[in-house]
Amino acid sequence: MASKVLPQALFITPRSSNQWPPKKLGLSTFPSPRSSSLNLNRLSTSRFSSNSFAFHFRPIVVSPKRFFIVRAEADNEGELGADENTEEEETVSETESEVKLDAEDEAKPPRKPRVKLGDIMGILNKRAIEASEKERPVPDLRTGDIVEIKLEVPENRRRLSIYKGIVISKQNAGIHTTIRVRRIIAGVGVEIVFPVYSPNIKEIKVVNHRKVRRARLYYLRDKLPRLSTFK
Amino acid sequence: MAARFASRLSHVGRSVFGGLGNISSGSLRTSLDSTWNNFLSQQQQRTFIQMRTVLKVVDNSGAKKVMCIQALKGKKGARLGDTIVASVKEAHPNGKVKKGEVVYGVVVRAAMQRGRCDGSEVKFDDNAVVLLDKQGQPRGTRVFGPVPHELRKKKHLKILTLAEHIA
Numbered sequence: 001m002a003s004k005v006l007p008q009a010l011f012i013t014p015r016s017s018n019q020w021p022p023k024k025l026g027l028s029t030f031p032s033p034r035s036s037s038l039n040l041n042r043l044s045t046s047r048f049s050s051n052s053f054a055f056h057f058r059p060i061v062v063s064p065k066r067f068f069i070v071r072a073e074a075d076n077e078g079e080l081g082a083d084e085n086t087e088e089e090e091t092v093s094e095t096e097s098e099v100k101l102d103a104e105d106e107a108k109p110p111r112k113p114r115v116k117l118g119d120i121m122g123i124l125n126k127r128a129i130e131a132s133e134k135e136r137p138v139p140d141l142r143t144g145d146i147v148e149i150k151l152e153v154p155e156n157r158r159r160l161s162i163y164k165g166i167v168i169s170k171q172n173a174g175i176h177t178t179i180r181v182r183r184i185i186a187g188v189g190v191e192i193v194f195p196v197y198s199p200n201i202k203e204i205k206v207v208n209h210r211k212v213r214r215a216r217l218y219y220l221r222d223k224l225p226r227l228s229t230f231k
Numbered sequence: 232m233a234a235r236f237a238s239r240l241s242h243v244g245r246s247v248f249g250g251l252g253n254i255s256s257g258s259l260r261t262s263l264d265s266t267w268n269n270f271l272s273q274q275q276q277r278t279f280i281q282m283r284t285v286l287k288v289v290d291n292s293g294a295k296k297v298m299c300i301q302a303l304k305g306k307k308g309a310r311l312g313d314t315i316v317a318s319v320k321e322a323h324p325n326g327k328v329k330k331g332e333v334v335y336g337v338v339v340r341a342a343m344q345r346g347r348c349d350g351s352e353v354k355f356d357d358n359a360v361v362l363l364d365k366q367g368q369p370r371g372t373r374v375f376g377p378v379p380h381e382l383r384k385k386k387h388l389k390i391l392t393l394a395e396h397i398a
Contacts, residue, residue: 154348155383161397176350185377186396188340189356200349218274221356 125174144212168217279308290371293326311345312381336360
């Protein structure tokens, strides 16, 4: 183990006199056994402890002791670990992987579930919906419901506009879930798309329900106006 | 109407498939795909009000139908709340406006949906216009049918006060 580590020490110590940032890259491109290079990568991408480790090779003789003490106190911080102490040379070693495993074993029980990339939008949407539900609960809306919506219009801040009509479609998109409401107003058919969780909507009330056998009632556009009229 | 058309399409598709079993499914699938695309795009894609668009006049200025000859703002055409230049195609016999006159108008109802700042969209069933003079004041004294909020931002407050209903 020590013999394998030696060439790494030989490579590192001359370079320690140069600038530090390029050396970090040099660490990762070592012609050393793959496991140790992986360790090096992990080292270069891990936390502050790796920075301090990479920057000061001279005082590293002191720091292993520090790391050892740290490991006793905090599991995660001490991942660079106790085995440094056993090393004569001030380098990374394969034992680091074992130390990391030990640290992880100790840390496993309280570990939080990792958030996957694909779930992030779902989680954000759910949070936004919960926040909006707290302000104003949204009833369960389905196509065919006759609803009455009280809307606050920024231009007409004096009183709330009331929109009544039949829900002809509902598009589910998380926080931008919308319903399309149709009504005949003053002889002309009007369709308005409302985002259900909008803060401008002050109240949604389901007044009635019409039996429909479809999810989207676009056929109402071609039918008699009588079918889209609601008092 | 659309539902009946769709059912007719599906009937045709099924019979054709049964009859031409020898033909490779690839070619048949493409023809079915094209019919499906046609079916899916049965929902009319409403678009802007441009040259040659005929609009209804909803005030009592005397005109009944106008044809747009120029949308004053917008490269693709006029939307809800924009002004247009139009030519009167049909008019009441004794009105202020005669047939063949070139007039200005503001679009008060459009079949194309217009998005609002809060994420809602509004669309009407027809295209309608209110005639204006050069200064932007309405030429009629009454406005029929609903008008949208968007006119407030475009400073057509007189039309809003005359309107029956503000959508």
